[in-house]
Amino acid sequence: xxxxxxxxxxxxxxxxxxxxxxxxxxxxxxxxxxxxxxxxxxxxxxxxxxxxxxxxxxxxxxxxxxxxxxxxxxxxxxxxxxxxxxxxxxxxxxxxxxxxxxxxxxxxxxxxxxxxxxx
Numbered sequence: 001x002x003x004x005x006x007x008x009x010x011x012x013x014x015x016x017x018x019x020x021x022x023x024x025x026x027x028x029x030x031x032x033x034x035x036x037x038x039x040x041x042x043x044x045x046x047x048x049x050x051x052x053x054x055x056x057x058x059x060x061x062x063x064x065x066x067x068x069x070x071x072x073x074x075x076x077x078x079x080x081x082x083x084x085x086x087x088x089x090x091x092x093x094x095x096x097x098x099x100x101x102x103x104x105x106x107x108x109x110x111x112x113x114x115x116x117x118x119x
Contacts, residue, residue: 012057012058013058013059013060013061014059019058019059020058020059020060021059023055023056023058023059024055024056024059024060024063026051026052026055027052027053027055027056027059027060027063028052030048030049030051030052030055031048031049031052031067031073033048034046034049034052034073034076035073045076046076046080049067049073049077050077050080052067053067053068053077053081068081
């Protein structure tokens with residue numbers, strides 16, 4: 001994973017202490033939401049982790065390197081940080097699952113809420 005790690009001079013941190021603290025706060029909030037997104041299917045994981053990486057890149061190189069080199073969270077961002085896109089097979093699978101989920105929600109929303117009374 002060392003190839004994804006830019007030199008410390010490539011990370012431009014903000015000069016303002018307030019901005020750095022705000023970015024770190026947003027970064028940790030994004031990490032928390034990303035971790036929750038691993039377990040909750042409706043909450044996306046990768047966008048929150050990428051947002052956290054961007055916030056940490058501008059506020060704290062130490063936290064950025066921690067996140068990118070993390071054994072569990074780093075692989076979620078690997079392809080994006082290396083400049084690769086999501087493979088076509090993965091995109092098609094995700095689109096299919098979204099379609100199935102939407103159809104299931106629409107089907108269950110149209111079901112009657114209680115069974116008809118027996119006569």
